[in-house]
Amino acid sequence: MPKRVFVHIGAPKTGSTYVQNVLFSNTEVLERAGVLVPATFSAHDQAMTDLRQVPWRDPELYWTWDRLLERFAKWPGDVIVTSEGLGAATAEQARRAVESLHPAEVHIVVAARDLWRTFPSMWQQSIRARSTWRFGDFLTAVEKGRFDGFWDHYTANRMFQRWGDLVPAAQRHIVTVPQPGAPHDLLWRRFAGIFGIPDGVCEPAAPESNPSLGAPEIEVLRRVNDALGDLYPHRMPYQRVVHQHLLRAVLQRRDNDMRFGVGLDRADWVAELADQQIKEIQDYPCHIVGDLAELRPGRMNESTSPDALDDRQILNAAIETIVGMIAHADALHQQVPQPHTGMIARVKRGVRRRLVP
Incomplete structure (x- = not known):
């Protein structure tokens, strides 16, 4: 021991x-x-x-x-x-x-x-x-x-x-x-x-x-959580999907320059x-x-609450996030080896032969 x-x-x-x-x-x-x-x-x-x-x-x-x-x-x-x-x-x-x-x-x-x-x-x-x-x-x-x-x-x-x-x-x-x-x-x-x-x-x-998110970015994530409903209720699946492909791959890579905090009141x-x-x-x-x-x-210091953001700010952040996720998906696609077109044709011919009585 x-x-x-x-x-x-x-x-x-x-x-x-x-x-x-x-x-x-x-x-x-x-x-x-x-x-x-x-x-x-x-x-x-x-x-x-x-x-x-x-x-x-x-x-x-x-x-x-x-x-x-x-x-x-x-x-x-x-x-x-x-x-x-x-x-x-x-x-x-x-x-x-x-x-x-x-x-x-x-x-x-x-x-x-x-x-x-x-x-x-x-x-x-x-x-x-x-x-x-x-x-x-x-x-x-x-x-x-x-x-x-x-x-x-x-x-x-x-x-x-x-x-x-x-x-x-x-x-x-x-x-x-x-x-x-x-x-x-x-x-x-x-x-x-x-x-x-x-x-x-x-x-x-x-x-x-662990980089913090800005006010628009964290509000986008909050609304995504709300829209997920019953999807990914456990920690590990949520981290494998949402954290990996939305939080780390996109939201944390943004400028995140609009900080938020407790108001001076x-x-x-x-x-x-x-x-x-x-x-x-x-x-x-x-x-x-x-x-x-x-x-x-x-x-x-006075700061902006995510609650105070207007719909335009949230929409802009959401659109830019979607664009970032498209780029992320494309990068992942490029990492996967693509089968040779001739191989695909041979597989299709083999399937057709097995299907023909």
Whole structure:
């Protein structure tokens, strides 16, 4: 059994993709350093959905939580398990996960980001996960207390306590996400320090971030989700089709220069929430990496809500998206070897001969 297991549980939209890309692109050098990142990112993601038994999990998934554990059961060093979806586990599911890792020394790692950036990022993440609600409805639900799941599933405070209460205070780690303008590798260095990975072992510059969509692009995706109806209800089929051929191939390749965010009319509310979040973390015994002041919004600028776009803007974005998908389809067609015309003729003649009595 491993000596230590670091369980990175999120929160979503806190640089998880960047950190995971560094980890999974450096698995060999990490193993030589005594740190195992088992299997693949997809394996960790599937194991998370199995642990949580979420309704949108792929019923044909291969990796279960127990199967992932079997992968590193005999590793003598340290192990890292990472999925931003783990933080949304219930208290019972979290307890099952931590107990399944004993007798290893279990460390819980969570990242926190200021809410001014978190709100639009989390709504966009929900749309990428097939949701259909409008941005304004999302903000109002959180503000009016009608979406308590936001705090449980998408922010560090509550998820951290559900998991952190299961381990000693010295094994609870919270990382603050730097404000814009900080060195690009600062977040990775903060995580690496917790994992015990020395400087220079991993190359943090290669991985790419998960590009955000602009207001028209995310509104097009939201409306597509609404129009899909019952198609692709599970995560993996939706990702294989919609993510691959619409999101990554087209929408993320657009300029996406019309950014959206929380309006200044909610600035005081967000600032008050930030102070509450900081106090909760200060009162919870844990290891803090970074500066809690980074959880206060750095810049509060007015922005356009996707809800405020007119039909012309949406139509233009939709038409340009269709054009992009046509180009994508053509590129895929060019990659498929085309049969020789003479071969097609011979096949047709053979079929006709078999059909003639």
